[in-house]
Amino acid sequence: MSHEISLSRRLVIIFSIVFAGEIIFSLPFHVARFFRPTLLDVFSLTNTQLGDIFGLYGIMAMLxxxxxxxxxxxxxxxxxxxxxxxxxxxxGIYFVQIPSPTGLALLFxxxxxxxxxxxxxxxIKVTRQWGGKATQGKAFGILDGGRGLVAAGVASIAVLMITMAFPTSSVVMNINEQTSAIKTVxxxxxxxxxxAAVLIWFTIPKVKTENLAINTNSITAHKQRNAIAGIIEVLKQPKVWLQAFIVLAAYCAYKSLDYFGLYATTVLGINELDSARMVSNASYLRPIAAITAGIIADKLRVGRVISWFFVLLSVSYLLFSLLLPNTASSNLIIEANFLLTFLLVFAIRGIYFALLEETKLSGQLTGTAVGIISVVGFTPDIFFAPIxxxxxxxxxGIDGFNQxxxxxxxxxxSGFTAAYLLAKRVKEQV
Incomplete structure (x- = not known):
């Protein structure tokens, strides 16, 4: 295999990464995100119990x-x-058996x-190398935007499958119909x-991942770094910790999207299928937001763009807590703010790993840095759902959601503060 990979092959590679990168999280996350009210009924769970189950997933993920x-x-x-x-x-073989809460916790x-x-x-490492030095924003925008498109697409198909299976149950499904629907999903x-596993196996090259970049001439050979020395080197860099907190704040916002379907049914009075359909449709904004954010970030610097997105997101959440639903004008504003929140969350999430290149972190330490940033940044998997x-x-009702x-x-x-400090530090390095 040549060191230069054709454009068509590169497109196949990034499609495989995007598809697999979202589908691997579909069983633990998509079912609860798009079908949360039905999941709670079928498994006889409270929000607190489901939150604790996700917390256990988060603990293992952190490790x-x-x-x-x-x-x-x-x-x-x-x-x-x-x-x-x-x-x-x-x-999934065990999940479809509808295990007890204890069994569900062990599964997660x-x-x-x-x-x-x-x-x-x-x-993350393969994506960074695929993007090269000049288009990190686009590379990670394509990754997260594409993952969003996959999430929305398969959720829409799942909703359609349920709708076709239970055409007379569009308003309220009984428990047997709910159980059959969840098993289908x-x-x-x-x-x-x-x-996705088959796709990755047959499309990702067997060669080292460094060869995935179209301009491999810019990649030089490096000796194998000592793992412990690499970890220490990464831990000593303040920019890594700032990136970690940016990811943490953005991931909390992303986790909040799991509750918008429940908000629609509980506060706005929308039925379960329409709620799932609304969330899955909103998820189609993810590729638009992530790719657009990537293009903007490549022109204006990633840290600066993320800072402004956090400002707008803060305003969006504040507006939710102040609005009272069930009036024509307020419902219209809530629906618009609903879409704005999804857009901003997807935009930030789409580009935060592009900060690795902007902060000039060594490519040979990408995996180690991603591991450390992720340990801190994805701790919401432990605490957000239980809280x-x-x-x-x-x-x-509405009081809980306002809180x-x-x-x-x-x-x-807080995410804005971290992004602003990192952007200032990057500017001083230039």
């Missing part, structure tokens, strides 16, 4: 991020990603390892996860 980064710097992304997808799909703990340890840092996502579930359960939105306002404002 997996750090070693996963070092592993990604040493082994083939093709093998690591394919194996992760297959082991994740195996969990298992997924915390299979979706992260061998997959996450490999995906789980089986669908499990099959897609297996398909949000308790807030909503302790103050049912949640005020919490998110404060987190987003």
């Amino acid at each position: 997996a991020y750090f070693p996963g980064g070092a592993i990604a710097d040493r082994f083939s992304g093709r093998r690591l990603m394919s194996f992760s997808l297959l082991t994740t799909a195996l969990g 703990a298992y997924w915390g390892v299979t979706t992260i340890l061998l997959f996450w840092a490999s995906m 789980i089986s669908f996502y499990s099959l897609l996860t297996v398909l 949000a579930g308790r807030i909503i359960d302790s103050a049912p 949640l939105f005020m919490l998110l306002f404060g987190i987003s404002a």
Whole structure:
């Protein structure tokens, strides 16, 4: 295989990465995101219980991020990603049996390892190398935007499958129909996860991932770094910690999107299928937001763009907490703000890993840096769902959601502070 990869092959590679990068999280996250009211009824769970289950996933994921980064710097992304997808799909066989809350907790703990340890840092590293030095914003915008398109597309198909299976139950489904619907969705996502594993195995080159960049002449050979020395080098850099906090704030905002379907049914009075349809349709904004943000970031600097997006997101959450629904004017504003929030969250999420190149972090330490940033940045997998579930359960209805939105306002404002400080530090380096 030549060192230069054709444009068509590069497109196939990035499509495979994008598809696999979203589908691996479909079983642990999509079912709850798009079908949360139905999931809660079928598994007889409260928001607090489901939040604690996600918290266990987060704990295992945190333990997996750090070693996963070092592993990604040493082994083939093709093998690591394919194996992760297959082991994740195996969990779907148990999920579709509708296990008890204890069994569900163990399943999510298992997924915390299979979706992260061998997959996450490999995906980020391959994407950075695929994008080269000049188009990091576009590369990560395509990755996250494409993942959003995959998420929305498969969710729409799942909603359509349920609608066709239960055409007379568009308003309220009984528990038997809800159980059949959830089993259909789980089986669908499990099959897609297996398909993603096959796709990665046959499309990602067997050669080292450095050869995925179209301009490989700019990549020079480096001796194998000592793993411990690399970790210490990364930990000593303040810019890595600032990036980690930016990811943390952005990921809290992203996790909040899981509750918009429940907000629609609980506060706005929308039925379960329409709620799932509304969230899946809003998810189509993700590719638009992420790719557009990537283009803008490549022109204006990533840190600066993220700073302004956090300002707008803070205002958006504050507006949610102040509005009262069920009047014509307020409902219209809420719906517009709903779309704005999705756009801003997707835009920030689409480009925050492009900061790796902007801050001039060594490419040879990408996996290690991603591991460290992810350990901090994705801690919301541990604490956000348990906190949000308790807030909503302790103050049912609009009051609980208003408290949640005020919490998110404060987190987003903190994200702006971290992004501003990082952008200032990058400017001083130029």
